[in-house]
Amino acid sequence: MADSSDRKAVVGNKQVIFMDFVSGFPKESSMYVTTGTVKLKLPQGCRGVLLKNLYLSCDTYMRILMKPHNGSSGDAFNPYAPGCPIYGFGVAKVLDSGHPDFRKGDLVWGITTWEEYSVITAPEILFKIQHTDQLCFFFIFLLIIGMAGMTAFIGFYEICSPKKGEYVYVSAALGAIGQLVGQFAKLTGCYVVGSAGSKEKVDLLKNKFGFDEAFNYKEEHDLNAALKRHFPEGIDIYFDNVGGKMLDAVLLNMRVHGRIAACGMISQYNADKPEGVSNLMNIVYKSVRMEGFTAMDHLQQYSKFLGTIIPYIKEGKIAYAEDIAEGLENGPSALLGLFHGRSIGKQIIVVARA
Amino acid sequence: MADSSDRKAVVGNKQVIFMDFVSGFPKESSMYVTTGTVKLKLPQGCRGVLLKNLYLSCDTYMRILMKPHNGSSGDAFNPYAPGCPIYGFGVAKVLDSGHPDFRKGDLVWGITTWEEYSVITAPEILFKIQHTDQLCFFFIFLLIIGMAGMTAFIGFYEICSPKKGEYVYVSAALGAIGQLVGQFAKLTGCYVVGSAGSKEKVDLLKNKFGFDEAFNYKEEHDLNAALKRHFPEGIDIYFDNVGGKMLDAVLLNMRVHGRIAACGMISQYNADKPEGVSNLMNIVYKSVRMEGFTAMDHLQQYSKFLGTIIPYIKEGKIAYAEDIAEGLENGPSALLGLFHGRSIGKQIIVVARA
Numbered sequence: 001m002a003d004s005s006d007r008k009a010v011v012g013n014k015q016v017i018f019m020d021f022v023s024g025f026p027k028e029s030s031m032y033v034t035t036g037t038v039k040l041k042l043p044q045g046c047r048g049v050l051l052k053n054l055y056l057s058c059d060t061y062m063r064i065l066m067k068p069h070n071g072s073s074g075d076a077f078n079p080y081a082p083g084c085p086i087y088g089f090g091v092a093k094v095l096d097s098g099h100p101d102f103r104k105g106d107l108v109w110g111i112t113t114w115e116e117y118s119v120i121t122a123p124e125i126l127f128k129i130q131h132t133d134q135l136c137f138f139f140i141f142l143l144i145i146g147m148a149g150m151t152a153f154i155g156f157y158e159i160c161s162p163k164k165g166e167y168v169y170v171s172a173a174l175g176a177i178g179q180l181v182g183q184f185a186k187l188t189g190c191y192v193v194g195s196a197g198s199k200e201k202v203d204l205l206k207n208k209f210g211f212d213e214a215f216n217y218k219e220e221h222d223l224n225a226a227l228k229r230h231f232p233e234g235i236d237i238y239f240d241n242v243g244g245k246m247l248d249a250v251l252l253n254m255r256v257h258g259r260i261a262a263c264g265m266i267s268q269y270n271a272d273k274p275e276g277v278s279n280l281m282n283i284v285y286k287s288v289r290m291e292g293f294t295a296m297d298h299l300q301q302y303s304k305f306l307g308t309i310i311p312y313i314k315e316g317k318i319a320y321a322e323d324i325a326e327g328l329e330n331g332p333s334a335l336l337g338l339f340h341g342r343s344i345g346k347q348i349i350v351v352a353r354a
Numbered sequence: 355m356a357d358s359s360d361r362k363a364v365v366g367n368k369q370v371i372f373m374d375f376v377s378g379f380p381k382e383s384s385m386y387v388t389t390g391t392v393k394l395k396l397p398q399g400c401r402g403v404l405l406k407n408l409y410l411s412c413d414t415y416m417r418i419l420m421k422p423h424n425g426s427s428g429d430a431f432n433p434y435a436p437g438c439p440i441y442g443f444g445v446a447k448v449l450d451s452g453h454p455d456f457r458k459g460d461l462v463w464g465i466t467t468w469e470e471y472s473v474i475t476a477p478e479i480l481f482k483i484q485h486t487d488q489l490c491f492f493f494i495f496l497l498i499i500g501m502a503g504m505t506a507f508i509g510f511y512e513i514c515s516p517k518k519g520e521y522v523y524v525s526a527a528l529g530a531i532g533q534l535v536g537q538f539a540k541l542t543g544c545y546v547v548g549s550a551g552s553k554e555k556v557d558l559l560k561n562k563f564g565f566d567e568a569f570n571y572k573e574e575h576d577l578n579a580a581l582k583r584h585f586p587e588g589i590d591i592y593f594d595n596v597g598g599k600m601l602d603a604v605l606l607n608m609r610v611h612g613r614i615a616a617c618g619m620i621s622q623y624n625a626d627k628p629e630g631v632s633n634l635m636n637i638v639y640k641s642v643r644m645e646g647f648t649a650m651d652h653l654q655q656y657s658k659f660l661g662t663i664i665p666y667i668k669e670g671k672i673a674y675a676e677d678i679a680e681g682l683e684n685g686p687s688a689l690l691g692l693f694h695g696r697s698i699g700k701q702i703i704v705v706a707r708a
Binding site (some may be wrong): 299 | 628629
């Protein structure tokens with residue numbers, strides 16, 4: 001009887017819809033919030049899952065998805081489709097499943113759409129969250145155990161090949177990824193300097209996250225001079241979240257055999273014409289490796305990552321900062337805040353708490 | 355008695371002396387040829403070697419050594435010292451040795467100074483040439499078995515991690531390194547396109563070196579369009595010898611997980627202000643790895659390299675083109691020719707033939 005009534009249950013479904021491809025800074029009008037309807041039961045024979053979304057993650061790479069493909073083949077990301085909900089990482093509860101790996105009531109994380117309820121037809125990209133201990137806070141999943149954590153972990157340990165005593169620089173260091181990279185670097189025995197865009201963020205980097213030094217890039221007229229001041233011996237590892245002028249200044253300060261993890265270039269995402277980087281010859285002169293990556297390409301290392309990160313969290317060796325927006329209707333504004341440096345730490349949207 | 359007269363033998367020693375640090379294109383007046391003297395016997399107790407130089411190699415990296423250090427620590431190269439002879443790779447004969455590894459009459463290759471006779475105080479950077487078979491042509495040493503060959507070998511096989519069937523693009527493809535990279539790529543089963551600066555060079559690439567396609571970059575107004583025409587599926591591997599605008603166009607055409615060996619940036623060496631490269635975001639979007647390297651960092655692979663290259667040469671699977679200048683007095687002009695696209699193939703200077 002319950003089952004039969006479920007099958008007919010149709011409820012309102014708030015959604016964040018993508019308007020159209022964006023040039024320059026995205027605006028709130030680049031998306032709109034609307035309310036559709038959804039049947040709280042999958043159609044007969046569907047092998048997908050129906051999710052109730054709980055927490056959604058705001059990430060800078062989402063800006064990239066607001067541009068159309070540039071025509072070259074094989075882009076790593078599919079852009080958003082105008083008229084459809086945007087998508088990103090989230091934590092959700094399974095309400096109905098036609099897939100043998102998922103059952104009603106499971107908690108999952110992975111790629112989901114920005115709506116109250118999502119039908120995911122290919123749930124192989126979802127990961128079950130195990131309720132085994134008190135670590136299972138949803139925030140921690142999105143913040144650390146989810147994609148930001150994997151990105152920081154893969155980017156730092158795999159791409160940067162760090163060694164104890166090396167000089168590490170992290171830009172956008174208070175972002176969800178940067179704050180973790182800095183802490184991984186300290187745990188590895190590196191000297192770590194971070195940059196961010198306000199005094200409040202700089203203080204957090206030094207006092208909460210244990211960076212050896214930090215500076216406000218907005219107060220530096222000469223980024224090269226700022227880096228020389230902080231790294232008189234040069235930089236072994238640069239974890240790049242910003243690109244552009246900062247990358248150009250860093251290239252002048254790289255040491256021989258230095259490594260640059262090209263994680264993101266937020267300074268360029270909203271530019272119609274990207275800034276030119278002039279100092280690439282240092283890559284030749286100093287045998288520097290610069291490498292782009294996505295955590296998705298390294299999912300086979302997820303259990304190694306958990307085996308590293310969970311003890312760190314339990315022992316209190318990893319701090320984190322999150323910025324919470326309540327309600328899907330506040331999603332667009334929270335997402336856009338990333339590009340204006342408004343969020344302090346990981347930006348998360350609470351769609352529902354259970 | 356012979357020994358006693360040797361000790362006193364002083365002969366003229368033609369030298370190519372570096373004038374002063376260069377901005378813009380180097381000119382013949384950036385160097386001058388003079389004749390000093392040298393005693394054809396090492397001082398008592400010296401653990402170096404005295405060389406009679408036979409063949410000298412002209413390489414584009416030598417332009418880098420004509421600039422002073424930019425002040426950052428740990429540059430991979432020591433610049434030339436004004437008033438002293440320039441240096442580079444060469445083949446030479448040992449006239450006298452105070453080092454247990456070398457004997458009078460040995461043939462060696464490695465870093466030597468641009469003079470008729472050189473005293474090398476740290477001969478650990480010299481390699482003995484074994485007279486074991488008919489491969490021992492000096493040209494082949496400089497051209498293939500020497501540093502150009504090692505650079506092509508390490509750059510292609512180690513840095514680019516090539517796989518059969520991949521799409522490979524080589525710029526300055528008729529240079530000493532480029533011509534070998536293209537042939538290694540064909541031997542690996544890749545599809546290879548090269549670019550060069552004249553019709554004659556393009557013809558050589560296709561007809562002598564077996565490139566699948568080649569084009570004259572000087573005839574292309576839109577490098578991006580030229581690359582799209584030659585690589586409709588995109589580029590997996592770019593072996594970069596030129597940097598600048600070409601690199602910028604290549605970045606637009608890289609495939610996911612592409613690799614760029616940053617071997618040289620000849621288009622930028624003579625520029626006082628390097629060109630900006632605007633399309634680095636593709637490194638992030640497409641998880642591209644771009645890596646600088648020097649063969650000197652991989653010398654432990656030299657015997658593996660010989661084990662690969664010598665059979666190729668014996669079986670006639672590797673072609674090569676050289677451009678010979680006779681006499682040290684023609685050295686400056688031959689070296690400068692590299693930066694004006696004058697040489698066809700590897701530029702070598704014959705100082706003496708025995």
